Amino acid sequence: MRQIFAGMPWWVKWVAVPLIAIVVFGGLIASVVGFVIGLLFKVLVFVVLVGGLIFVVRKFLSSSERSDW
Template identity: 60%
Template sequence: MDKLLRGLPWWVKWVAVPVIALVVFGSLIAALVSFVIGLLFKVVVFVILVGALVLVVKRVTSGGSSSKSSKRDW
């Protein structure tokens, strides 16, 4: 590959080849980026929901077996 690009001008190596690669593989790159961002979003939502569930369960279970002051905190 180095021998192939050695005699070409700099703009072919650094501008034309990357632009052609983006045109050919652009939809694949966009799909991968979209998948990764969607997966990260789902992981964050999952963590928030599990944390909220744990918080609610701890408050409800501790409030049911203790005095009136803990029920006031809820």
Template identity: 55%
Template sequence: MAAREIFAGLPGWVKWIAIPALVLLVFGGTILAAIGALVGLLFKLLLLVALVGGLIYVVRRFMASSSAGGSSRGDW
């Protein structure tokens, strides 16, 4: 028996309101945990990109100032 046959005789409010509400009731915590983990992972990835970019900027600026100005660090 396919799912289409099971849902064929049910009213529309059962298919579109009651069943999704039950799914959210049972799996709501799991869905929120998965979304939270995904958002946390994206935040950490963005933080990593920002830190690596900042490190590259600082190293390039330090190397440019040390090669151009000798030992003077007045522009820091």
């Protein structure tokens, strides 16, 4: 790979090739990043909902222990 770029100017290696890669694989990269961000958001929502459920159940159990039926 180094032999291919040996005679090329610096801007080909550091500007043109990455731009071509972004144009060719841009949709794939965007979809993978979108999937990861969506998955992290769903995990965050799951954690918040489970934490809220645990909080409500503990609050309910602690209040029911204090009152005599």
